[in-house]
Amino acid sequence: MRRCFRSVSAFVLASSGLVAVPPLAVGADEVVQASPPPSAAADDLSQLKRDLETLRQDYADRVAAIESRIAALEGHATEAAAPAPTAAPSAAAGSKVFNPDMAAIGNFVGAAGKSPGGGEPSLNMQEAELSFQAVVDPYARADFFVTLGPEEVALEEGYITFPTLPGGFLTKVGKMRDAFGKVNGQHPHTLPFVDRPLVSKNLTGGEDGLADAGISVARLIPNPWLFLEATGQAYQGSSAIFTAPTRGDLAYVGHLRAYQDLGESTNIDLGGSIAYGHNGVTDDTTTRLLGVDATLRWKPLRRSIYTHFLARGEVTWSRAGQADGAQNAVGGYGYLEYQFGRRWTSGLRYDNSQRAEAPWLRDTGGSFILTFKPSEFSLVRAQYRRTSFADTDSPANELLFQFLFAIGAHGAHPF
């Protein structure tokens, strides 16, 4: 912008010069013409000199006036007229500016120690997630998450969101992770642990959870006391838990979330979830899930980048229809997290869960987790895990470690 003003002032100078030069030339002609006649009286000559002098003075004044006006203009330009926003010089030209925000997240997991129940591979590039996110039009935005695993390429999520539908219905359509509880909806790279809790594996679908193609509608429930949001989701019925025998047999997930600040540093987050759908054992069998979750967070605002504390618990009840009757199972986990340095966070998790189709088998476990974050875009994590599987004699003692790294667009901070 400043450069622009300079060129404008250069133009003004040049044009004022153009205006000023011709009359001066005329003046010079007059002098030339005036000098030859020898009969010219001395007072004529002095009159001419005076005229020339006033003319010169006149133009000098004019130039001075123009110059001061230019100076004033330039001064004004830097002072009041705000410099217009300079487009980012690296911004791609033309339609490329509409390219979606892209990011790639690598999730490398290693494991050591004995695990009679199988367990993670020794060294594994568990997944690379590619994300593409952008606004579609004035009414919607779209998010795609593609995971490239060791054995498969899959659409982890891909949905359109209508954030401003009448009635406050935040609507998503596409393939997405479910809203059951807290951990089920999270991508593996946003979890605070390397693995998922036993209750996820045993009762709510493991890594992929109930992720499925469907429609999700979430609405705030106005009330004078707290944040209350109800979410309802209808799915095709094709996930780790649900298998719909016919087109009419959709799977449903409902979630109610209540949130309240207990001051500027502390807040409490409560949730209740239900899920229902056919499980594919026979054409008539269904699985019902019921869950509750509670989270207490503490993060002092003045030291928010250095410390926080979080306590979370989730309990899930499952009633899985089998050919010979339904099986009732329950499981849950408790998790404590404390950040003790700008880059360091520690965590403790206790797991306890029956198995959905064999509730007489109960697995328990405990983990200690240590996370180091060099920056917002990478982390290294270690997790010591001791698991007692119901069907093996000795407990599994394992050390898991993880490298997470992200490139590309700056994502949202987890909350």
Added chain:
Amino acid sequence: MRLLSIVALAVLATAPPARAAVNVMTATEDLADLTRQVGGDRAKVESIARGYQDPHFVEAKPSFILKLAKADLLVVVGRELEIGWLPSLIQQSRNAKVQVGADGYLDASLTAKILEIPTGQLTRAMGDVHPLGNPHYWLDPGNGRRIAKAIADKLSQMAPADAAYFASRYADFDKRLAEAEKRWDATMAPYKGLKVVTYHRSWPNFVDRFGLDVIGYVEPRPGIPPSPGHTIDLIGEMKRQNVKILIVEPYFDLKTPQSIGRETGAKVVVLPPSVGGEKEITDYISLFDYDLNLLVAAIKETGAK
């Protein structure tokens, strides 16, 4: 002409006498105060971030969703300062008025003077750089004036009946700010070119306006915590250049700055960069009063030149 004046009279006569205040949410307390300055009692204003917290790392609490859901206008700092927390709040607000690009979304940076717009190759090896320029631009009173003007214009657009009110509030703020600027310039005149070190790159507009010279940062790169190697280099550089002032934002840990202070004899000055950073800082003008007083006291104490 007569017809026109009759119509004008008719419009004036039918205008409702009492108008509801514009409901404004702002990302930071600085923007909230500038909105109050020009909005007066015709704007109901609340900030998401507090003045004493790091504005890069505000938590996207659902309680903010409820507030955004009711807002007519959202004023943001922009330049990707709020990239980690505001987009999800805006989306979940379900409020069409404040979506990015809507009439009720005002990016205050669009009319401000922005410094440190990176040129050339940009990578995160440089730390958490802001590709659209330094977002701490409100720390230049000239930008405060521009932001206030932009907000006054936006409020006038949203409540045209109150346009004259907002314009006169702005004119009054402009006058008070100009008077304060004279005072601040006089205060800082003796210290032109004074060399300082700051923790984060929060102060380029501030030092540009008041003629200070930042020769280094406690952070080796923006957003990267201090490292021993960088701290040793910085101590050496501060000794060489005889730097006696170390400015730290209130939300950073003081351990490293204090050890640098002990090594170099520099005074660690905790300068709030935002309104509300301390109890005394109740508005935009008192922010500069507070910071400049603290700074000058520190300069006098250390005899820095």
